[in-house]
Every structure is written in structure tokens, then in C-alpha cells.
Amino acid sequence: xxxxxxxxxxxxxxxxxxxxxxxxxxxxxxxxxxxxxxxxxxxxxxxxxxxxxxxxxxxxxxxxxxxxxxxxxxxxxxxxxxxxxxxxxxxxxxxxxxxxxxxxxxxxxxxxx
Amino acid sequence: xxxxxxxxxxxxxxxxxxxxxxxxxxxxxxxxxxxxxxxxxxxxxxxxxxxxxxxxxxxxxxxxxxxxxxxxxxxxxxxxxxxxxxxxxxxxxxxxxxxxxxxxxxxxxx
Numbered sequence: 001x002x003x004x005x006x007x008x009x010x011x012x013x014x015x016x017x018x019x020x021x022x023x024x025x026x027x028x029x030x031x032x033x034x035x036x037x038x039x040x041x042x043x044x045x046x047x048x049x050x051x052x053x054x055x056x057x058x059x060x061x062x063x064x065x066x067x068x069x070x071x072x073x074x075x076x077x078x079x080x081x082x083x084x085x086x087x088x089x090x091x092x093x094x095x096x097x098x099x100x101x102x103x104x105x106x107x108x109x110x111x112x113x
Numbered sequence: 114x115x116x117x118x119x120x121x122x123x124x125x126x127x128x129x130x131x132x133x134x135x136x137x138x139x140x141x142x143x144x145x146x147x148x149x150x151x152x153x154x155x156x157x158x159x160x161x162x163x164x165x166x167x168x169x170x171x172x173x174x175x176x177x178x179x180x181x182x183x184x185x186x187x188x189x190x191x192x193x194x195x196x197x198x199x200x201x202x203x204x205x206x207x208x209x210x211x212x213x214x215x216x217x218x219x220x221x222x223x
Contacts (some may be wrong), residue, residue: 042117042215043157043201058210090156099164101147101203102211104156 002026006091006105013081013112021076021108023091029103031096032074033058034066036087037107043090049074050096081112115140117204119214127222132189134217136202139183146178146185149201151216157201161187192221 004025013019025032034046045058047066055066063085065077074093078085088109092102116139126132134148145164149157163169163176163185175188185204189196199216206212 040121040215043211043213045210048210099145099162101149101159101162102157103159107156 004091004093004103004105006089006108008108009106011108011110013078013110015082015112017081018077018079019081019110020078021089021091021110022073023075023105024073025091025093025103026072027093027103028071029093029095030071031094032068033092033094033102034064034074034076035090035092036060036085037090038087046076046089081110083112086110086112115204115206115212117202117212117214119200119202119217121215122218123220124217125220125222126192128192128194130192130221132192132196132219132221134187134189134200134202134219136185136187136204136214137183138185138202138204138212140204140206141180141183142206143180143183143204144207145205146176147203147205147211148174148176148187149203149213151199151201153198189219192219194221194223197221 033048035043049068052071091105094100148161151157161176163178169176173190177186201216202214203211
């Protein structure tokens with residue numbers, strides 16, 4: 001019973017490099033999310049996908065792109081990494097609707113130098 | 114701007130005491146309210162949800178909601194050292210986009 005699986009767990013990038021964070025869920029959830037968590041800032045929504053085939057911007061989308069590959073997978077891409085993108089990234093999934101809480105992945109700790 | 118405010122703490126309570134965690138939110142259109150627990154270096158874990166005014170109990174946890182005051186709280190009875198974590202308040206307005214508070218750090222002292 002894996003839940004939400006994120007890879008990689010840790011990554012160090014140089015400024016300007018690109019990378020893709022992978023996320024997969026096995027709970028048959030319709031909705032998936034990418035958050036970043038920074039000290040003193042809390043969790044902030046980057047992008048979300050309410051259902052397969054749709055994606056929408058969240059609170060802090062600049063510098064990121066996403067792909068909802070299928071119902072299970074939702075990836076986050078940094079095209080040209082910047083030090084301001086140093087953060088812990090969490091993927092989450094849920095059913096769509098106000099009464100459903102999230103299940104989070106274990107997170108990716110990204111450092112951009 | 115939809116805001117969710119929590120005292121950052123740290124909040125320290127002795128083992129066996131009641132820990133009280135508070136959260137206020139800015140938008141009266143808020144629909145659902147959640148509490149997550151996050152251990153250091155780990156991901157948030159859902160522990161309670163509440164949708165209507167009043168109290169909701171689950172084991173040692175009680176969530177309290179007062180929509181008129183735009184206030185939600187979490188009480189932890191008989192606090193244990195294993196409850197030491199950061200507690201995140203989350204509020205959803207439409208669909209299920211959550212807005213999170215910055216969290217309250219709780220330490221339970223043996």
C-alpha cells in the first residue's frame with residue numbers, strides 16, 4: 001500500500017539546470033497537487049490537477065511546469081533552476097471535493113546552488 | 114488574499130496535559146477545515162477534519178469550529194511525547210484547494 005510516491009528524495013542542482021520531480025499515486029484519486037514548503041512560509045500550492053487531462057496554476061507557479069501524464073502520475077518540471085527554488089516539495093492526492101483531505105508523498109528536498 | 118493564521122509557538126506542555134492549538138482564517142466562505150500533523154523531516158499527515166460548527170472528537174483529539182468567529186482549534190488530551198510535532202491548520206474554500214497556516218510547533222515534555 002504505497003499511497004503517494006515521490007522521486008527523488010534529495011537533489012542538488014546548479015543554477016540554470018533543469019529537472020523533473022516525479023509523483024505517482026495508487027489510490028485511484030482524481031486530483032493531484034504540488035506544494036512547496038519553506039520555513040516561515042508554510043505550504044504553498046504550485047500547480048494542481050483536478051482530474052486527468054487538466055492542470056491549473058496555484059499560488060506560486062512561476063518557474064515551474066507540470067504534466068498530468070495519466071490518472072496516477074503528475075510531474076513537476078523546473079526548466080531553469082534558481083536558488084529561490086530551494087525548498088521541500090510535496091506531491092499530494094485526493095478525491096475532488098471540499099470534504100476530502102490530502103494524502104502527501106514523502107517529499108523531495110531540493111537545493112539549488 | 115485568503116489567510117490562515119496560527120501561532121508558530123513553540124508550545125510546550127507536560128506529559129498528560131491538554132494541548133490547545135488555535136487557527137483563524139480570513140474568508141467567511143470557507144467550507145472545510147483540517148488539521149495535519151508533521152513530524153520533523155516528514156510529510157504532513159491528516160489527523161482531523163471538521164465541517165460544521167461545534168466539536169468533533171476522535172480519540173484523544175477534539176477539533177472545534179466556530180464559523181462566526183472564523184476560528185478553529187485542536188485539543189489534544191493526555192498529551193504524549195509522541196505528539197511532539199508541528200500541527201498545520203488547513204482551510205478549503207472551493208473545490209479542494211487548501212490554504213495552510215504556517216504551523217504550530219508542539220513539544221510534550223516527559
